[in-house]
Every structure is written in C-alpha cells, then in structure tokens.
Amino acid sequence: MAQVSLEGIRKVYPNGFKAVKSTSFTIQDGEFVVLVGPSGCGKSTLLRMIAGLEDITEGTLKIGDRVVNNVDPADRDIAMVFQNYALYPHMTVRKNIGYGLKNRGTPASEIAAKVEDAAKMLNLTEYLDRKPAQLSGGQRQRVAMGRAVVRDPALFLFDEPLSNLDAKLRNQMRIEIKALQRRLGTTAVYVTHDQVEAMTMADRIIVLNAGQIEQIGTPTEIYHNPASTFVASFMGAPPMNLIEAEVADQQVRINGYDGLMPAPGSYAGPVTMGIRPEDVELDEQGSVTFRVDILEELGAHRLLHGAIADQPFTVMVNKDHDVQTGETRVTLKPDALRLFDAETGKVL
C-alpha cells in the first residue's frame, strides 16, 4: 500500500506527439482514482508510465517514498489488469495467477495457498485447472484480477478492464472490483472512457483532455461543479446543457431570447451557461419557452430533447409527468446555473 505522486510528468513520443503535457497529482494511500477522458486524451499513456511500460519523458514519479522513473516494471510493486485480460494462453488459471509469485521466488507451498485464497475470493476455485480459452469473458477478467490481487502489490493499475464485457456483466464486475479494492485497501488507478464507471467507482476522478488535466475532484464535485465546459459535457448522461448567453447587471439573457434570469456572481459579458437536464422544471408560469421535438423514454425518467431559442436543450422529467412535443414553459433552478467563460470554457 502506498501513496503515488506525479510531479510534472510529461510524455513526448519520438515523432513529436505530446501525449501527456506536464501533469502533477498525488494519489493517497488506499484511494481509488479514476482517469477518465475521450480516446487519445493521454489517460492510458499516463497509466502505462506509472506501470513502467512507457518511458517518462520528464518529471518525477514516486510510488511510496521511492522514485521509480527508471525502475523495471517488475520491481515497482504494482499489478496491472489489461483491457483484453492479457492472460497467458498456454498456462492454466492456477499457473496464470501464480506466475508472478513464482518469479519472485515465493516457495511453492506458499504460492499454492495464495492462489487457492485468491481463487476462492473470486469464485474461480473450480476453474483452476482450465486454460483461459475454456473460460467466459467474465471469468477471464476474474483471472486477470486474481493475478493482480495474489501478489498483494502496493498499487493496482486498471486499463479499461471492463470494456470487453457485455453491459450486464460490466455492472456486476464494476461492483466486484470496487468491493475488492475496498476490502484489500490497495491504492488503485483505473483508466476508462466510460463516465458511468468513473462516477460509480471513483473516490476521486481525474478528467483528462488532450493530454491535460481538466479537473480533479470527487464524483459529486465533478458532477455539480464542473471546472470547464469540457467536463460539463463529458460527465453525466445526458450531459449538461450548454447554451450561449449574455450577463449584464447580474441578469442572464439567453442569446436569441428576451427573458431575464438572475445571474450568480458579478461577471458581465458573454458566457456559456450550463444547467443539468434534471435541474430544469416544467412550469406553466415558467420564464423560458422550450420547444420539445423528441421524447425519449427511459422508464424511470423521460428525456425531452428540443431547443430554447434555437439552441439545443434537454430536460429530464419524472416518469409521471405527462408531456407532449411542442412548445412548453420551463423554469431553470437558479442555484443550479453554472457560468463558463465563452472563450476559454473555464468556469467563472
């Protein structure tokens, strides 16, 4: 178990591509941190640098108190779970799980006991003598987990481990991984492009975009107080509504619409206004006209897709609201309004 710290870590590939721009953060002992972002944002590169599978161009990486920039992956006291499981196809489950221990000179009797324990914990006992090809996707993923936990490392690294599983299994494994990490208390870094995984599993989320950190925070902070329009639109399903507006005299006016709303803060000038779809209420006396084009049925909720003053807008309502397409009036909860700089997209 250990704290992990990155100080000014950069990655530039030989072809000049800057995959990760100067990045610094610290992961506390036992914390579950999720790196999330769209593909190509540098999240996997960052993880692979922590694992030692990728050279660090610049900066200092510490696991515990030790600088590990030039330490061999096998000596970093880490375990990694890969997207396609990366099991050794010619070894049985038992050998797959025990391989790392064997190479570290653990006595055979101890390996056998540890492998049995890990298998029991992951419900793999009856599959120990099978080869990976004879297992289902979920079972393979469990073997990959077993290979990681059996070594009792200081740090778990997960590289999109659930993206090859079907939706139902993914939900189940999500809970299992989180529970396992809780129980073992091992620090974990988890890379995903799926914001639901990030929201549900993380103690803290790091949102990355184009090789840079956009925001670091707990899932609640990220959801309610996004630091930029990028975070606002990336996190949450459906994403936050972002519409162009103007602030003057502490009043917000949506571009192309006459109604005024009280503005938070004292900024004046053009802004991007953000509001979560569930923070909008249907209201006969509402101040804003919303045109509903499409109804999307989600069971517990309905999504109303449409526009305010020709700017795309989505509202989420409870299932017992009876709604039709066409014009209706809504109220935007004043304390749920977020204002972003119209130029930079940063929160104001």
Add this chain to the structure above:
Amino acid sequence: MKRAGFDNIWLPVALLLPQLMIIGIFFYWPAGWALQSSFFLQDPFGFGSTFVGADNYTSLMGNDQYKRIAWFTVVFSILVTFFSLAIALLLAVKADKVLRGAKTYRTLLMWVYAIAPPVAGFLGILFFDQSTGPMTKFFQMFGWDFKLGVDYNATATAMIIVSVWKQIPVNFIFFLSGLQSIPRSVREAAMIDNRSATGRFWQVTFPLLAPTAFFLLIINITYALFDTFGIIDALMKGEPGNNPMTLVYKVYLDGFRGNDLGGSSAQSVILMVLVLILTVFQFRLVERRIHYT
C-alpha cells in the same frame, strides 16, 4: 460449428478432383512405380527386367557405403535443421525489437530466399574456393587446410553452411510474423510478472511461438532431406568420389548415373517410409505438447 452439406455427391467430387489428380499423377503414380521397380533388376541397356524379390533391399542393408551415407544424412539434417531454426529465431527476436527500418531489415534478410538452390551452391563454391574463397582463407587462419570437393569434412562443412544460410530467411519470416502475432499486452503482463527477459522468452514468448516452430521443424527436416539436392550437387561439382552426400543424392546417383533403377527405387521407398515414420512421430509426440490459440 455448423456443417454445410451438399445435395448431390458430384459437386464435391468435382471440386476435389483437380487436387486428387495432382496428388495421383505426381505422387501416387510415381510412388507406385518406384515400389514396383524396387523388386526388379533392370537391364542396364533397357532390354528388360528380372524379378528379384527383396534382393535390392537386402543388398542395401549389407552395404557399408549406404550405411555411411544414411548416417551422414542424419547428422546433416539435424545440424541444418537446428542451426537454420536457431539462427533464424535469434534474428527474428532481434528484428522484432527494431521499430525503425524494420521493413528494410526484413527485405534484406528475405533476399536470400529468392536464390535457387543450385545458385546458392555456386555461391558456396565461390566462398569456399580453394585459392580465392574468403571462407577458405578464414578456415586457414585457424590452421585448417580447407579443400572443397577433396576433403570429406571440408565438403560436409561447406554443404551444411550453405544449406543453413539458404534456409534462414524462410524461418526468419515465419518466426517474425509469429512473434508479432503475440498480443502486446501479454508480453507486457509478463514484464510486470517477470523481471528476467530470458525467463520471459522461454516461459511466455517461446510457448506461444511453438505452433510456428513446430511447423518450421517439419518444413526444415523436409528441406534438409530433399531440397538441399541442388546445393549438394553444385558443391560436389558432379564428382562424388570420397565426398559426403545425402540419401536423396545417392538415389539420383545410383538411378541415373549408375543405371541401377531397381536399387535406386528400393532406396527411395526406404526414404519414403522413413519420412512417413518421422511425420507420424512428430505429430504424435511433439504436437501434443503445443498450445494452439
């Protein structure tokens, strides 16, 4: 798995026919002839033949020269197979690590493959030439008076070196594509599990390369036994004398130079049976231990 069926019997037969005809004409027919003529003694002038039963076989068994050639063939095949596989594997592992210029490197190594065996043999003659050959001079530095075509060991060495050299590119290409088809993440997982690169190679990479290696083993044994004919012929310059040769060359020599078709046929039947046994043995014993993904 779903099995597709044919409604009538003639379509599949028609589809298989070209293949069956090729096998029939070029394998079963000549093999049948060889088998038949191995029981006859042919008149050297082609005026007829006499049935001699198993005489052709029994006389081979008592023939010291034949035994010596058989022994040389075994040593030759083992050495050629081993070195051409080992050197190719080493080159492939090194080439696999090269990221830049990998294509150029591969093409350069593949060129040798385009050379026909007799040409390879001729190049061998130039290299091992008694007065000007660089390899001859190289061996002379170590005090070995290398005489190609005269000294038994010298000729054998040249045959093995040229045969190995000729076969390396094929093995290299197969090994390289085998290496590149191993998922990167499996090797990376091994890097985290095992500090030693040698350990990783023998415990993870090599077992995953085993199907390729097994295929190449069969190809290379066949090559050493049969396809080296052109190299051997060129290096011997048509003068068998005291020179080493393989069983295939002896078949040719006795049959077409010595006009002993019966004896030559008997030899080729023996060779056929040996290859059959070897193949069955390989599939039974070696293949069972291989993991196919």
